[in-house]
Amino acid sequence: MELQNYVINDIKPLNFTDKIGDLKVLFNQLTYSHIPIMNNNVYMGCISETDTHCFEGSITISDCNYAIEGFFVRPTTNWLDVLEAFAQNDSNIMPVLDQNNKYLGYYELNDIIHLFNETPFFSEPGGILIVEKGINDYSFSEISQIVESNDAKLLGAFISKMDGDLVKITLKIANASLNEVIQTFRRYSYNIVSGHEDDTYIESLKERSKYLDKYLNM
Secondary structure (H helix, E strand, O other): OOHHHHOEOOOOOEEOOOEHHHHHHHHHHOOOOEEEEEEOOEEEEEEEHHHHOOOOOOOEHHHHHHHOEOOOEOOOOOHHHHHHHHHHOOOOEEEEEOOOOOEEEEEEHHHHHHHHHOOHHHHOOOEEEEEEEEOOOOOHHHHHHHHHOOOOEEEEEEEEEEEOOEEEEEEEEEOOOHHHHHHHHHHOOOEEEEOOOOOHHHHHHHHHHHHHHHHHOO
């Protein structure tokens, strides 16, 4: 993904000499969580809307520079790392600096999420399956082998949760009946956390349980 094409400059960074009141006006006009701040054409960081409203409008930005957060990414930063930077800084705007620390513009969170939604994991048809196994017992090579042994295609996989000694892995699978894949995962001692509703193995167990209950209650 060429993220450089998504660098925008719709707003001009404010300067140390600008008033906090100018920031408040800008935040009232925009939906951004942060605004980039410059000092003599050098990027200093971003200040948040929440912090801005804690200060008097008559003082300058330099008077409260301790509230400036110095986060940014590079044009070459991987898109997953860019998403992580957004999350870590609780921001919907991400300044972009070149290798000489020159301010180039910023990314908008919505643009990056849109790119994420265009990946095959989201855009291609397929079934979602969540499996669980011990943190020392699973491997992605084994997971791929299980999926592909059922003539299916793995569109994506990621660790969606780690809880003690267990990991949950979310998979998107195409070109197969999930029933066969699910049963193969069970044979490899994976716990099925979530699959499609037509898990015939589960339905079969339910039917047998109902039959047993009926038999015992005769």
